[in-house]
Amino acid sequence: MSEQATQSVDAVIIGAGVIGTAVGYELAKKGWKTVNIDRNPVAGYGSTSASCAIIRVHYSTYDGTAMAYEGFKYWENFQEYLEAENQDGLAKFIQCGCMVYKADANKKLETIIARASDLGVPFEEWTPDQIKEHLPFVDTSRFTPAKRLDDPDFGQKAGGDIYGAVFFPTAGYVNDQQLSAQNIAAAAARKGGQFLYNASVTEILQEGGRAVGVKLADGREIRAKVVVNVAGPHSAKVNDMAGVTDGFNIKTGALKQEVSHVPSPPGFDYENDGYVVADSDISVYSRPETGNHVLVGSEVPECDERIFVDPDDWDESFTDQWKVQIYRQAQRYPTLPVTVPVRGVTALYDACDDWIPIYDKTDLPGFYVAIGSSGNQYKNAPVAGKLMAHLIEACENGHDHDANPLEFHLENIDRVVNLGFYSRKREINTESSMSVLG
Numbered sequence: 537m538s539e540q541a542t543q544s545v546d547a548v549i550i551g552a553g554v555i556g557t558a559v560g561y562e563l564a565k566k567g568w569k570t571v572n573i574d575r576n577p578v579a580g581y582g583s584t585s586a587s588c589a590i591i592r593v594h595y596s597t598y599d600g601t602a603m604a605y606e607g608f609k610y611w612e613n614f615q616e617y618l619e620a621e622n623q624d625g626l627a628k629f630i631q632c633g634c635m636v637y638k639a640d641a642n643k644k645l646e647t648i649i650a651r652a653s654d655l656g657v658p659f660e661e662w663t664p665d666q667i668k669e670h671l672p673f674v675d676t677s678r679f680t681p682a683k684r685l686d687d688p689d690f691g692q693k694a695g696g697d698i699y700g701a702v703f704f705p706t707a708g709y710v711n712d713q714q715l716s717a718q719n720i721a722a723a724a725a726r727k728g729g730q731f732l733y734n735a736s737v738t739e740i741l742q743e744g745g746r747a748v749g750v751k752l753a754d755g756r757e758i759r760a761k762v763v764v765n766v767a768g769p770h771s772a773k774v775n776d777m778a779g780v781t782d783g784f785n786i787k788t789g790a791l792k793q794e795v796s797h798v799p800s801p802p803g804f805d806y807e808n809d810g811y812v813v814a815d816s817d818i819s820v821y822s823r824p825e826t827g828n829h830v831l832v833g834s835e836v837p838e839c840d841e842r843i844f845v846d847p848d849d850w851d852e853s854f855t856d857q858w859k860v861q862i863y864r865q866a867q868r869y870p871t872l873p874v875t876v877p878v879r880g881v882t883a884l885y886d887a888c889d890d891w892i893p894i895y896d897k898t899d900l901p902g903f904y905v906a907i908g909s910s911g912n913q914y915k916n917a918p919v920a921g922k923l924m925a926h927l928i929e930a931c932e933n934g935h936d937h938d939a940n941p942l943e944f945h946l947e948n949i950d951r952v953v954n955l956g957f958y959s960r961k962r963e964i965n966t967e968s969s970m971s972v973l974g
């Protein structure tokens with residue numbers, strides 16, 4: 537892209553991850569002249585590239601569930617969402633379903649079942665015997681609570697069986713998360729959206745009490761009517777640049793995560809017959825991975841250290857956390873091959889105080905945020921793009937979203953949600969799981 541082309545636009549979007557590209561796409565569809573700016577060389581190269589890309593529809597809150605079910609519909613019809621001519625070169629949504637264990641930690645899923653019922657999300661309840669019919673290698677014992685490997689009680693059973701599980705068929709994962717962001721970037725480009733890579737934003741330009749553009753590390757300035765912070769784990773740094781942090785009741789921070797994968801329990805085709813699994817009894821989540829592997833992440837239990845870092849200066853090496861997670865998983869899958877070299881990623885969540893994102897305006901007119909995705913907003917990227925475009929347009933037309941929070945129509949599931957749910961000024965939402973489950 538020529539320097540000339542980017543000197544003045546309607547919207548600068550800082551970040552070209554899966555959410556940043558979706559925001560650019562929706563604004564471009566509304567006829568805005570947009571540019572996504574990213575310090576990386578291509579779209580989806582930031583925390584999106586490490587995402588497990590799990591698309592699940594169970595959340596603790598009504599709004600969280602509604603948004604996730606709406607998001608599922610876009611992944612189910614990804615080609616249509618992108619207005620792409622065919623499937624060539626598109627990331628694929630693998631709809632394997634998601635099994636969620638009924639555990640003490642999630643109050644046997646009472647709230648989640650109620651939310652799903654309210655919203656017409658399909659599900660089945662399975663007994664321990666039914667779980668074993670689907671996944672014969674499972675030990676259905678209770679192990680709660682999650683423990684560290686040096687705890688003498690690690691691996692000890694807590695007595696009795698797990699309380700069963702809920703299976704959600706409208707769930708799965710995307711096979712190539714980085715490609716999916718590039719697909720959305722391409723869709724935005726087809727609508728006229730521009731992308732500027734290898735460019736770092738170092739300053740938010742302000743005039744007359746408004747954001748009016750950004751300055752780049754090489755000294756270039758790009759003027760814009762609005763600037764949107766979609767900087768992932770760098771969100772707090774970009775908010776600091778804009779001087780808006782004090783106006784946030786909910787804060788964001790870069791939280792280190794480790795995700796690794798090991799071969800399937802022997803004799804089972806996990807890649808084709810496995811599910812996404814959320815197991816709060818042992819505080820891990822998992823999904824099938826290429827090569828007949830099981831990909832394992834953490835539900836971030838209290839006993840694990842939460843390592844907040846400077847996203848520009850952090851130790852990217854594995855600690856023993858990946859091993860802790862694999863051994864926790866092996867309680868449920870006793871034949872899981874655990875003595876393998878580490879394969880996986882370390883990465884950063886942009887974690888919010890209450891693990892619910894912030895999709896909002898700020899106290900600086902013209903400066904907006906889609907941040908705090910807390911390890912659980914990949915699935916919602918298409919919806920986040922749409923609601924941000926709605927919010928930005930309304931605020932730029934004079935709507936006072938703080939005083940009178942906007943409503944937003946979820947077009948696929950025909951529900952209306954109140955965007956005050958995502959406000960930077962909200963009190964901590966005590967309905968949240970206070971974990972990556974949102």
Ligand SMILES: Cc1cc2nc3c(=O)[nH]c(=O)nc-3n(C[C@H](O)[C@H](O)[C@H](O)COP(=O)(O)OP(=O)(O)OC[C@H]3O[C@@H](n4cnc5c(N)ncnc54)[C@H](O)[C@@H]3O)c2cc1C
Pocket residue numbers: 550551552553554555556557573574575576580581582583584585586587588589590591735736737738766767768769770774793794795883884885906909910911912913914915916
């Ligand atoms: C290990 C892991 C597993 C996850 N698993 C899931 C999952 O299974 N399901 C789910 O729904 N969600 C999951 N998530 C969360 C999900 O991946 C994120 O919510 C999503 O990818 C965030 O997208 P984004 O566009 O906001 O941020 P990012 O992808 O991080 O993009 C932000 C971009 O901003 C750029 N940037 C930052 N600062 C600047 C600057 N100053 N100048 C220029 N560019 C800048 C960065 O280079 C980056 O590319 C997971 C996250 C992680 C880390």
